[in-house]
Amino acid sequence: xxxxxxxxxxxxxxxxxxxxxxxQLVKGHVIDAESRQxxxxxxxxxxxxxxxxxxxxxxxxxxxxxxxxxxxxxxxITSLGYDDAFxxxxxxxxxxxxxxxxxxxxxxxxxDEVVVKAQKENGTPLNDMxxxxxxxxxxxxxxxxxxxxxxxxxxxxxxxGVATNDDGxxxxxxxxxxxxxxxxxMEGVEIPNPNHFGEEGSSGGGISALSANVLGNSDFLxxxxxxxxxxxxxxxxxxxxxxxxxxKREYAMxxxxxxxxxxxxxxxxxxxxxxxxxxxxxxxxxxxxxLGLNIQGDASTDFQDGAFKIHVPxxxxxxxxxxxxxxxxxxxxxxxxxxxxxxxNRGILGINYLRYxxxxxxxxxxxxxxxxxxxxxxxxVGKQISYRQSxxxxxxxxxxxxxxxxxxxxxxxxxxxxxxxxxxxFDRNNENGPFRTFLDQKGNTQLYQAYGQLKSRISPTVTINxxxxxxxxxxxxxxxxxxxxxxxxxxxxxxxxxxxxxxHSKTESISTYxxxxxxxxxxxxxxxxxxKLMKSAHFVGGYEFRPTSSWRILTExxxxxxxxxxxxxxxxxxxxxxxxSQINEISGFANDSLVSDGTGRSYGxxxxxxxxxxxxxxxxxxxxxxxxxxxxxxxxxRDSRFNxxxxxxxxxxxxWKVGKNKTNVFAANIKLLASGGxxxxxxxxxxxxxxGKTELDWTRAYSRQLPYYFRSxxxxxxxxxxxRTASTISLDIQNVTNRLNAYEQTYDPTDKVVRNTTxxxxxxxxxxxxxx
Numbered sequence: 182x183x184x185x186x187x188x189x190x191x192x193x194x195x196x197x198x199x200x201x202x203x204x205q206l207v208k209g210h211v212i213d214a215e216s217r218q219x220x221x222x223x224x225x226x227x228x229x230x231x232x233x234x235x236x237x238x239x240x241x242x243x244x245x246x247x248x249x250x251x252x253x254x255x256x257x258i259t260s261l262g263y264d265d266a267f268x269x270x271x272x273x274x275x276x277x278x279x280x281x282x283x284x285x286x287x288x289x290x291x292x293d294e295v296v297v298k299a300q301k302e303n304g305t306p307l308n309d310m311x312x313x314x315x316x317x318x319x320x321x322x323x324x325x326x327x328x329x330x331x332x333x334x335x336x337x338x339x340x341x342g343v344a345t346n347d348d349g350x351x352x353x354x355x356x357x358x359x360x361x362x363x364x365x366x367m368e369g370v371e372i373p374n375p376n377h378f379g380e381e382g383s384s385g386g387g388i389s390a391l392s393a394n395v396l397g398n399s400d401f402l403x404x405x406x407x408x409x410x411x412x413x414x415x416x417x418x419x420x421x422x423x424x425x426x427x428x429k430r431e432y433a434m435x436x437x438x439x440x441x442x443x444x445x446x447x448x449x450x451x452x453x454x455x456x457x458x459x460x461x462x463x464x465x466x467x468x469x470x471x472l473g474l475n476i477q478g479d480a481s482t483d484f485q486d487g488a489f490k491i492h493v494p495x496x497x498x499x500x501x502x503x504x505x506x507x508x509x510x511x512x513x514x515x516x517x518x519x520x521x522x523x524x525x526n527r528g529i530l531g532i533n534y535l536r537y538x539x540x541x542x543x544x545x546x547x548x549x550x551x552x553x554x555x556x557x558x559x560x561x562v563g564k565q566i567s568y569r570q571s572x573x574x575x576x577x578x579x580x581x582x583x584x585x586x587x588x589x590x591x592x593x594x595x596x597x598x599x600x601x602x603x604x605x606x607f608d609r610n611n612e613n614g615p616f617r618t619f620l621d622q623k624g625n626t627q628l629y630q631a632y633g634q635l636k637s638r639i640s641p642t643v644t645i646n647x648x649x650x651x652x653x654x655x656x657x658x659x660x661x662x663x664x665x666x667x668x669x670x671x672x673x674x675x676x677x678x679x680x681x682x683x684x685h686s687k688t689e690s691i692s693t694y695x696x697x698x699x700x701x702x703x704x705x706x707x708x709x710x711x712x713k714l715m716k717s718a719h720f721v722g723g724y725e726f727r728p729t730s731s732w733r734i735l736t737e738x739x740x741x742x743x744x745x746x747x748x749x750x751x752x753x754x755x756x757x758x759x760x761x762s763q764i765n766e767i768s769g770f771a772n773d774s775l776v777s778d779g780t781g782r783s784y785g786x787x788x789x790x791x792x793x794x795x796x797x798x799x800x801x802x803x804x805x806x807x808x809x810x811x812x813x814x815x816x817x818x819r820d821s822r823f824n825x826x827x828x829x830x831x832x833x834x835x836x837w838k839v840g841k842n843k844t845n846v847f848a849a850n851i852k853l854l855a856s857g858g859x860x861x862x863x864x865x866x867x868x869x870x871x872x873g874k875t876e877l878d879w880t881r882a883y884s885r886q887l888p889y890y891f892r893s894x895x896x897x898x899x900x901x902x903x904x905r906t907a908s909t910i911s912l913d914i915q916n917v918t919n920r921l922n923a924y925e926q927t928y929d930p931t932d933k934v935v936r937n938t939t940x941x942x943x944x945x946x947x948x949x950x951x952x953x
Contacts, residue, residue, distance in 0.1 A: 205277075205279060208246070208280055211238045214287075219242020228255045256281075264285065270319065275844075306400045308419065310667075313737065332388070339830050346825075351387070353385065355415045357823045360415070363413065372529050404681070407667065408633065411650045414717040415717075426447055435949065441465055480514040484511070490503070499535060512524075523557045524557075533547050548579050556571045571608075572604075572606050589638070590639070606621070620695060622695040634647065648665045649663060661686040686716045687715050709775050717742070717744075718742045733793075741782060756879035756880060760813050765883065778814070779813060781810060799834050803828070805828040807826065888923055910950075
């Protein structure tokens with residue numbers, strides 16, 4: 182009897198222990214990569230479990246794998262008539278169900294044919310039309326990389342070809358090009374700069390208004406873009422919002438130095454299928470200030486943002502999606518006898534309608550509205566306005582995309598985009614004497630775009646993407662016709678050669694077209710209205726080697742030629758206009774008369790060595806060697822502002838399973854960054870002594886490079902998985918060695934010397950997150 186009782190107790194304890202092992206549901210869809218049609222009977226296998234777990238897709242292409250142990254897992258997806266697909270780094274936690282969308286490429290070889298091909302694995306772009314200079318990134322990476330703090334722009338600074346020149350912002354410099362050449366897209370449509378404290382004409386800001394709670398896996402492109410991407414010359418962020426859980430309500434709360442977040446998602450209606458997803462964030466410093474804790478002194482910042490997505494499958498052949506993001510931010514600063522108030526607000530709303538015509542074709546139509554308002558106002562103690570800017574831009578966009586899978590070898594994609602642009606722009610100041618109005622314009626114009634591209638798999642190992650993109654700016658009837666070409670050739674089972682070429686163009690900020698250079702006469706003149714579209718021709722060649730499924734080695738070489746770059750007019754006498762170029766600008770608008778006579782070029786080589794997170798370890802090293810040049814009105818080729826010459830990143834991370842049941846995770850991550858210092862125009866010391874302020878010697882534009890930049894960031898986190906909740910506490914430390922890197926040089930009128938202005942030192946970011 183005693184033995185029997187002991188056996189029962191042992192069984193009860195074992196059952197209890199097993200019941201306490203946190204598990205989670207993994208579900209999703211397997212679809213044809215070209216037609217988006219469901220793939221029936223596909224096998225989804227979790228290869229990191231022993232014994233192996235998995236599931237099979239039903240008539241709608243959906244699968245479910247119940248009671249998957251928490252942790253990181255790899256997946257293999259197979260189906261008769263399709264090439265195998267692989268997923269890695271999938272984090273299964275106890276707080277949220279995991280939903281995957283997996284694309285399979287149809288195979289067109291016979292069953293007994295033996296071929297050499299490269300398999301689609303970690304890091305491959307989600308957009309199958311991308312041949313070179315593109316990669317996908319996961320939300321998990323934006324959370325995991327040291328000092329990324331859930332910001333996709335800061336996360337992208339770890340990738341090859343990407344640099345920054347300011348710790349205080351998330352502007353990204355791609356292959357030595359101006360950040361103004363970036364295109365932000367969301368859910369298939371162009372959006373304005375999605376960052377708090379972003380200035381007029383900029384592509385970045387101080388803090389991202391994008392939340393990791395709503396973002397899905399997305400693409401980041403650095404050159405030779407496919408035909409569907411227009412109005413960009415340097416890079417593309419092609420962002421996706423994930424769908425909410427359509428079966429179960431889930432929540433997430435987050436509190437940290439940057440802000441307080443709350444997210445919710447769940448099904449809509451009783452039948453299932455439809456879902457909602459929403460997130461809201463408010464600045465932590467603003468909360469503390471409202472509680473009476475003024476820790477910002479004479480300078481203060483305030484921001485809040487939100488995002489949502491409603492996903493409604495209306496029937497078997499159509500899907501309606503309503504989504505939006507928005508953010509408001511204000512910065513106030515009191516210096517001496519002046520008060521400055523800067524605001525930067527934005528809002529975007531979109532409606533997508535996806536219609537499946539048949540099992541080979543679909544159409545996606547989008548209508549979206551975007552509005553931004555950026556103001557900057559300075560007054561003295563007497564409340565007399567000395568500086569005022571106001572830029573209000575609105576855009577109504579209508580687009581439609583048609584995708585047709587002709588057969589297993591060929592897919593056509595084409596579409597159009599109509600942009601209706603409204604603007605109300607004002608700039609007035611008396612910084613250099615009497616009040617002058619440099620900009621006072623309101624009205625509207627249109628930007629028309631159309632494209633067509635064909636993806637052809639001419640053999641199991643060779644894929645060619647060819648297309649053309651066209652643009653017409655109604656403001657001045659400037660037209661651009663841009664051919665694009667890409668190729669991938671799997672020369673061996675683990676080796677792939679790639680090539681890309683294309684012509685790309687970009688509009689200037691609307692404010693630049695309407696600059697008033699003769700403001701002192703009281704005349705209204707749009708001095709730059711006839712500027713041409715700046716153009717950039719890209720050429721890229723690459724080689725990728727994947728020794729195993731978790732390792733990849735990628736090298737790319739590129740050359741870019743830029744022309745129709747705005748520079749000073751032939752009669753320019755100002756040194757700034759004579760020796761400079763708009764290719765060096767980060768943000769803002771030009772209030773001088775310009776013509777499109779400038780040129781530039783960028784060229785370099787990049788190397789990425791990457792191990793995805795398997796076995797609890799990930800590694801990544803990216804090396805970029807490059808040159809960036811420009812030619813201004815004086816006809817002299819010079820180093821551009823962004824010619825840092827090199828960038829070296831090294832990232833590493835390790836996860837340990839801890840706790841009684843080894844279901845909790847302790848993680849440590851490190852990032853080391855070394856790059857060439859910022860290029861500056863030297864200070865003219867003698868002239869600065871005469872005027873008492875910083876005067877630059879533009880005859881030596883960007884000829885001086887500041888000392889090398891070095892920064893080390895670390896991140897540690899601890900995640901506790903319980904039965905129905907998951908909580909994570911993390912600490913990111915940016916610039917852990919507190920190295921004060923040089924940013925620029927200014928004249929000190931007190932000591933009458935030139936001094937270096939340094940960037941930010943050590944910054945700790947503590948964060949707590951709860952999912953349930």
